Amino acid sequence: MTEIRTPRLLLRRWYDHDLAPMADINADPEVMRWIDDGSVLDLDATAEAIERWEDEWDEEGFGIFAVELLASGELAGFAGLSVPEYLPEVLPAVAISWRLGSSFWGQGYASEAAHATLEFALQDRGLDRVISIDRPGNEASENVVRKLGMKPESETAHPLYGFPLSVHAIDLTEFEA
Known part of the structure; x- marks a missing residue:
């Protein structure tokens, strides 16, 4: 199983018990404000998303990680990689993304x-x-x-x-670990 530990976080594959806390994050209008049309996602839509993310792990060898706080075991949200098929002009590309609950x-x-x-x-x-795709004005995301x-x-x-999107990129020669 692919896991990454940072000083405060565990990035890992998804467990069944992650569904409810991720659905709570996706149901928060403030969290979803910059995602697609800003609509919140219910439990079923969150389950479908997690299933897609897990499928991408199997197909691509990468995907969206569940992000867990090491200190408490709480699910904070996600971070990971995906192929942005909805935006064909950037393909072939792999995009990085993240979404955390507002309390985090x-x-x-x-x-x-x-x-x-x-x-x-x-x-x-x-x-x-790797690219990132963000909406201009989302200052927190732009800062990351x-x-x-x-x-x-x-x-x-x-x-x-139809809203504007900014594409940012970094390649291996520019990355500083």
Whole structure:
């Protein structure tokens, strides 16, 4: 089983008992504000997402990690890698993403999890390049992207909702572990 430990976090595959806390995170309008059209996700939609993430692990050898706090065992959210098939103009690419419950914001967990995920992508999985796709104005996410050392690459629009998206990238030669 693929796991990554950081000083405060365990990034791991998904367990059945993760469904309810992840559904609670996905049901928070503040958390979902910058995701797609801002709609919250219910328990069934969260279960479907986790199933897709687990399938991607099996198909690609990477995927979305559950992010657990080492100190308490709480599920804080997710961080991981996926192929952004909804945005064909960036393909072939692997994108890094993260989503944490609002009670875990402002403590550096997203940056810690994202950095560990990026290191996993470039050093363990042998990817040459990783992108991030963010909505301009999401300052917290933009801050994590800067901390990762990712550079602006292009601007595009979400194919379903039309809002602007920023694509940032980093390659193996630019990454500092």
